[in-house]
Amino acid sequence: MIGRIIEIEDLSTARSEMLAIGADKVGVELMAPKAVSRVLKLKGLKPAAANIVKQEMLSFGGEAATAYGSINQSVEKSDLLIFGTLKQLSQLAEKLKLHQFGLPAVAAELKSVLNNYSAVPEPIKIKDKNLVFGLRTYIMGVLNVTPDSFSDSNKFMDIDAAVSHAKQMIADGADIIDIGGESTRPGAAQISAEEELKRVPPGIKRLAAETEAPISIDTTKARVAKEAVAAGAAMINDISGLHFDPEMAKVAAKAGAPIVLMHIQGQPANMQSNPCYSDLLGEVIDYLNEGLEIAKKAGILLEQIIVDPGIGFGKTVEQNLEILKRLRELKVLGRPVLVGVSRKTVIGKVLDLPVDDRLEGTAAAVALSIANGADLIRVHDVKEMSRVAKMTDAIVRLR
Amino acid sequence: MAKKKKKVVKVTKKKAAKAGKKGKGKKTEKKSGFTAVYLGLGSNVGDREEYIEQAIFLMEKNPNIEVIKRSANHETEPEGGGSQPPFINATVAIKTKLRPHKLLDVCQEIETTLGREREIEWGPRTIDIDILLYGGEIVSDDKLQIPHPLMHERLFVLKPLKEIAPQVIHPILEKTIEALFDERKAELGEKYDDELPGFKEIKGGGYDDYERW
Numbered sequence: 001m002i003g004r005i006i007e008i009e010d011l012s013t014a015r016s017e018m019l020a021i022g023a024d025k026v027g028v029e030l031m032a033p034k035a036v037s038r039v040l041k042l043k044g045l046k047p048a049a050a051n052i053v054k055q056e057m058l059s060f061g062g063e064a065a066t067a068y069g070s071i072n073q074s075v076e077k078s079d080l081l082i083f084g085t086l087k088q089l090s091q092l093a094e095k096l097k098l099h100q101f102g103l104p105a106v107a108a109e110l111k112s113v114l115n116n117y118s119a120v121p122e123p124i125k126i127k128d129k130n131l132v133f134g135l136r137t138y139i140m141g142v143l144n145v146t147p148d149s150f151s152d153s154n155k156f157m158d159i160d161a162a163v164s165h166a167k168q169m170i171a172d173g174a175d176i177i178d179i180g181g182e183s184t185r186p187g188a189a190q191i192s193a194e195e196e197l198k199r200v201p202p203g204i205k206r207l208a209a210e211t212e213a214p215i216s217i218d219t220t221k222a223r224v225a226k227e228a229v230a231a232g233a234a235m236i237n238d239i240s241g242l243h244f245d246p247e248m249a250k251v252a253a254k255a256g257a258p259i260v261l262m263h264i265q266g267q268p269a270n271m272q273s274n275p276c277y278s279d280l281l282g283e284v285i286d287y288l289n290e291g292l293e294i295a296k297k298a299g300i301l302l303e304q305i306i307v308d309p310g311i312g313f314g315k316t317v318e319q320n321l322e323i324l325k326r327l328r329e330l331k332v333l334g335r336p337v338l339v340g341v342s343r344k345t346v347i348g349k350v351l352d353l354p355v356d357d358r359l360e361g362t363a364a365a366v367a368l369s370i371a372n373g374a375d376l377i378r379v380h381d382v383k384e385m386s387r388v389a390k391m392t393d394a395i396v397r398l399r
Numbered sequence: 400m401a402k403k404k405k406k407v408v409k410v411t412k413k414k415a416a417k418a419g420k421k422g423k424g425k426k427t428e429k430k431s432g433f434t435a436v437y438l439g440l441g442s443n444v445g446d447r448e449e450y451i452e453q454a455i456f457l458m459e460k461n462p463n464i465e466v467i468k469r470s471a472n473h474e475t476e477p478e479g480g481g482s483q484p485p486f487i488n489a490t491v492a493i494k495t496k497l498r499p500h501k502l503l504d505v506c507q508e509i510e511t512t513l514g515r516e517r518e519i520e521w522g523p524r525t526i527d528i529d530i531l532l533y534g535g536e537i538v539s540d541d542k543l544q545i546p547h548p549l550m551h552e553r554l555f556v557l558k559p560l561k562e563i564a565p566q567v568i569h570p571i572l573e574k575t576i577e578a579l580f581d582e583r584k585a586e587l588g589e590k591y592d593d594e595l596p597g598f599k600e601i602k603g604g605g606y607d608d609y610e611r612w
Contacts, residue, residue: 132457
């Protein structure tokens with residue numbers, strides 16, 4: 001007899017493994033939540049609350065780690081790591097509802113975190129395209145109409161060339177064309193809305209007339225987004241995650257279009273000067289969550305929002321790699337995840353290769369992103385990355 | 400999830416009375432202890448095969464539905480010809496706790512989720528989902544008829560259904576799907592040609608692919 005380890009990350013795998021050894025069907029339902037374990041991180045609890053959570057979790061056979069000073073209340077606040085099976089965690093949530101010290105709110109947070117993490121987001125409709133998340137990875141093809149973008153410098157400034165490049169990307173498997181007029185390359189100077197307006201809407205108009213694929217407008221400026229939507233863009237991609245232009249959320253709400261919120265630390269002009277985090281994933285998630293709140297207040301439907309951790313936007317090489325490795329943690333937001341890693345500096349630094357020689361590096365990062373939960377990828381090399389995505393999907397999404 | 404299930408049970412009990420008489424026991428296909436329900440899918444606009452895949456995926460995602468088998472995709476000229484583009488048709492076998500009317504609601508919800516907004520009746524269909532057979536049950540009211548009243552005349556239903564359920568018996572006509580298919584094919588005589596659109600099996604989906612269940 002040889003024992004072995006089975007990887008079980010979700011309830012359906014737990015169920016099918018149990019059924020495979022002939023477990024009773026009713027029993028399987030009861031046992032499945034005991035087969036899946038999670039570690040939850042909660043921030044800034046009062047010591048009394050933290051101590052109660054620890055005590056309750058211990059009583060259910062789980063565990064919770066607090067800051068050392070929590071025990072004698074010598075710290076003002078403590079973060080908390082809770083370890084347990086889904087069964088124990090849901091028991092904990094039920095129990096915390098009965099306590100004081102703000103613990104009913106903790107119970108609600110616990111439940112929403114666990115639900116979001118394992119839920120597959122509902123489909124999003126862009127123009128006539130359905131993005132049915134979980135079924136496959138969707139491809140966003142990058143179309144820059146800017147003289148200084150880091151990857152396609154000058155190549156697609158001419159509108160005919162841009163349109164024909166977009167058509168080629170669609171033929172190669174792009175589901176969405178992401179068109180941008182402002183370079184967000186590290187150190188890039190900001191351009192005026194006027195300049196952007198000169199470049200982008202005419203391109204969108206042509207493209208919308210000549211192709212069926214939905215067009216996304218990559219901009220941080222509300223005015224540009226508004227004109228782009230009027231010209232036929234069906235989606236907004238805001239690299240500031242609604243943090244730069246206060247009018248952006250209103251424009252998106254009025255357009256009723258799906259929107260991508262990205263994390264960025266700093267501004268493109270200075271973002272790479274000294275990126276600094278005390279809790280990288282936590283801060284990225286908090287920033288995106290703030291964007292979701294801004295969106296909600298402006299009347300954007302939560303169901304229309306996609307999130308993007310912003311690889312290369314105010315992050316060191318190591319920080320970018322850590323986000324790619326721990327990408328799944330973004331699932332806690334309950335929204336589809338877009339990853340844009342194509343040809344980026346992190347790949348150049350790891351492989352020591354220039355921007356026109358990063359295809360394999362991009363492929364590796366794309367494949368891993370999908371394995372770690374990406375629902376959409378934003379890429380330049382659509383033909384190649386569609387294949388990478390399709391192959392990765394076949395493995396990761398096997399059902 | 401547990402909460403959701405409870406709600407469903409309640410609804411189905413209420414609907415069960417309405418759902419029509421059960422067929423005789425022998426007509427209810429019992430395969431490893433469940434009643435098989437067969438659905439027909441069709442799409443004739445945009446990326447038709449993708450819409451079919453999306454519809455099947457959304458069924459799998461529903462906690463009350465388990466997709467157990469699917470046919471290959473078949474390309475079909477729309478009935479009456481005209482200017483409509485050809486359809487892609489497929490059938491799936493599912494296992495479900497949902498009673499027929501509740502299942503109809505789920506199918507219509509998926510149609511709405513995937514459908515285009517400017518839908519006109521009898522116009523091009525993004526995705527169309529019909530309940531063809533619900534075990535051996537017969538349902539007939541103004542909302543729902545099971546078996547689907549036209550299924551025995553439609554090769555675009557019978558052919559993909561024959562693939563996954565040849566021996567299943569039509570509870571009113573009391574014939575197997577295979578027999579109904581052969582009959583309809585014979586009626587069409589020389590007009591039937593495997594290579595013609597309408598009868599042609601096309602790539603994508605695929606019975607074998609789904610045999611992993």
